Amino acid sequence: xxxxxxxxxxxxxxxxxxxxxxxxxxxxxxxxxxxxxxxxxxxxxxxxxxxxxxxxxxxxxxxxxxxxxxxxxxxxxxxxxxxxxxxxxxxxxxxxxxxxxxxxxxxxxxxxxxxxxxxxxxxxxxxxxxxxxxxxxxxxxxxxxxxxxxxxxxxxxxxxxxxxxxxxxxxxxxxxxxxxxxxxxxxxxxxxxxxxxxxxxxxxxxxxxxxxxxxxxxxxxxxxxxxxxxxxxxxxxxxxxxxxxxxxxxxxxxxxxxxxxxxx
Numbered sequence: 001x002x003x004x005x006x007x008x009x010x011x012x013x014x015x016x017x018x019x020x021x022x023x024x025x026x027x028x029x030x031x032x033x034x035x036x037x038x039x040x041x042x043x044x045x046x047x048x049x050x051x052x053x054x055x056x057x058x059x060x061x062x063x064x065x066x067x068x069x070x071x072x073x074x075x076x077x078x079x080x081x082x083x084x085x086x087x088x089x090x091x092x093x094x095x096x097x098x099x100x101x102x103x104x105x106x107x108x109x110x111x112x113x114x115x116x117x118x119x120x121x122x123x124x125x126x127x128x129x130x131x132x133x134x135x136x137x138x139x140x141x142x143x144x145x146x147x148x149x150x151x152x153x154x155x156x157x158x159x160x161x162x163x164x165x166x167x168x169x170x171x172x173x174x175x176x177x178x179x180x181x182x183x184x185x186x187x188x189x190x191x192x193x194x195x196x197x198x199x200x201x202x203x204x205x206x207x208x209x210x211x212x213x214x215x216x217x218x219x220x221x222x223x224x225x226x227x228x229x230x231x232x233x234x235x236x237x238x239x240x241x242x243x244x245x246x247x248x249x250x251x252x253x254x255x256x257x258x259x260x261x262x263x264x
Contacts, residue, residue, distance in 0.1 A: 056071045065139075127145045130178050140166055180195050187220075204232050206228065
């Protein structure tokens with residue numbers, strides 16, 4: 001092998017090494033966390049080249065169209081290989097016209113709420129309407145209500161669609177979700193935990209109140225929703241661990257090893 005062939009081999013080997021190195025480097029994108037409600041779940045989007053900060057408003061693409069949201073987590077550069085599924089994109093930062101559109105939607109929601117309550121009373125439906133939400137482009141209205149059983153609201157939907165000329169969705173939710181969406185002040189004098197920071201409802205049992213040696217009077221351990229207060233579960237694990245530790249110490253304290261008898 002002459003000197004020229006050896007130089008060609010070394011050159012090709014260096015090119016292959018650079019190609020492998022580039023292949024290992026995964027492309028990256030800017031990932032931003034957006035929240036649609038004050039205490040709602042955070043969804044992640046591809047922010048592209050937009051410079052967004054926490055608290056900024058933005059219009060994002062979703063399966064249901066464009067949605068107005070608030071940046072909860074500032075953009076972070078992440079490799080595409082670490083993202084489990086393709087992300088929707090941030091359409092654009094919110095403008096003054098978008099804020100005006102949001103206020104207009106709020107006025108439509110109030111009018112829809114008032115008119116729907118009148119229709120419910122006229123039709124004699126046993127349901128409690130408590131909130132109305134409009135999507136950003138105003139093509140869909142969602143009515144949230146609670147009820148003891150199933151409700152036949154077909155006539156109601158026809159009346160609402162005729163009045164507002166948009167798609168109507170009736171959504172029945174639980175009493176806890178109503179408290180989360182409406183908000184309020186709890187027994188402690190602070191804002192309701194569910195509407196302030198909770199993302200999901202964990203099971204709460206009367207056993208948790210017993211373990212914490214609280215009064216079992218339902219009026220004292222129930223929240224505004226009428227269910228057991230969610231805060232009973234916040235310290236349950238700590239009480240559970242303390243009880244196990246106390247039981248172990250009690251066993252050690254009561255254990256007396258038999259003394260060996262001295263041989264004569």
